[in-house]
């Protein structure tokens with residue numbers, strides 16, 4: 001089919017861009033962004049054309065160009081980083097927040113690209129219509145919103161019903177993929193796991209154990225993730241899940257979230273000792289990158305453990321004390337009667353295989369403290385010698 005309208009005044013030799021709907025490439029039906037370029041030349045009796053298909057996406061064009069995605073709970077610690085990186089990669093983002101006028105969300109409007117490509121939509125996890133409006137017309141959804149509390153009434157229903165609502169709205173909008181932020185809490189809370197067992201994506205927490213120990217946060221996240229998988233299967237939604245351990249790193253939002261508070265208490269003097277327990281740690285930027293990586297990788301599937309290392313609390317306070325000796329960091333364990341708890345084994349190979357390089361936990365701890373100082377959540381040390389992050393703290 002000739003790409004030019006019959007009456008078009010295309011008599012001159014040269015190269016023309018034409019609309020792709022006028023032509024179909026004979027090959028590469030699955031290659032996105034192919035655009036035809038038509039070159040006209042004279043043959044003896046009439047004008048000829050040859051067509052070259054080029055990929056419209058040049059090397060410098062960011063991966064998210066022309067794509068609209070929704071991020072739920074956009075003002076939160078992790079979601080703010082997801083929004084930031086999505087905007088940097090050229091995506092158009094609809095961020096859901098419960099109150100767009102709340103100053104705690106104002107940092108989002110300052111992000112690079114926000115003026116042109118970020119819309120804040122008012123939505124509550126328990127209000128289906130609000131989520132439906134935010135998600136309609138999107139290519140993908142990053143579902144990060146969730147209560148972060150151990151109060152069963154505030155935790156379980158919004159986490160579970162909210163997730164069901166998001167998957168239903170995503171199915172209705174026929175989005176390409178949903179990335180759900182679950183938690184290691186849905187993976188490793190199992191009293192029957194042996195110390196040799198490597199925690200991987202096949203592991204599920206023991207729901208009765210979560211209930212009996214009143215760990216309502218892990219209970220809520222576990223039921224929410226199960227609900228996400230069930231709903232996605234039933235409604236034909238492509239779902240990928242990220243299971244982060246405790247997330248630390250620089251804050252974009254003006255308030256301190258629950259996981260960063262975990263470190264703050266060791267610096268303010270409010271924690272006089274540290275617990276005899278272990279914890280996984282990961283940098284917030286790596287968590288955000290992991291979400292976008294699994295969204296953009298067509299072959300990504302299932303769950304992805306997002307963890308850099310597992311440390312005893314004693315290791316954490318030791319690292320903090322080396323970087324920031326001016327703060328009243330505890331030196332005593334609250335339970336020295338039991339043997340020191342050993343870190344569990346885990347694998348983060350699935351994310352590494354996708355190309356994610358994890359930030360070392362020491363750098364992560366350092367950046368967390370510096371960020372809390374910069375945001376005014378932690379008084380600056382009084383001594384003159386500023387600590388700095390370098391590899392000799394190993």
Ligand SMILES: NC(=O)c1ccc[n+]([C@@H]2O[C@H](COP(=O)([O-])OP(=O)(O)OC[C@H]3O[C@@H](n4cnc5c(N)ncnc54)[C@H](OP(=O)(O)O)[C@@H]3O)[C@@H](O)[C@H]2O)c1
Pocket residue numbers: 072073074075076077078079097098099123124125126143144145146147148158162181182183184221243244245246247248257258259
């Ligand atoms: N931080 C961690 O260590 C960690 C580790 C593993 C998994 N996760 C998961 O990662 C996600 C984000 O965590 P985060 O640390 O970034 O927490 P965060 O800073 O507290 O952010 C949570 C967000 O969820 C929103 N939200 C809560 N209830 C809502 C509701 N009923 N309707 C709409 N929005 C609601 C909050 O909005 P408001 O501002 O309006 O309250 C907030 O923006 C959560 O799903 C969490 O379970 C976090």
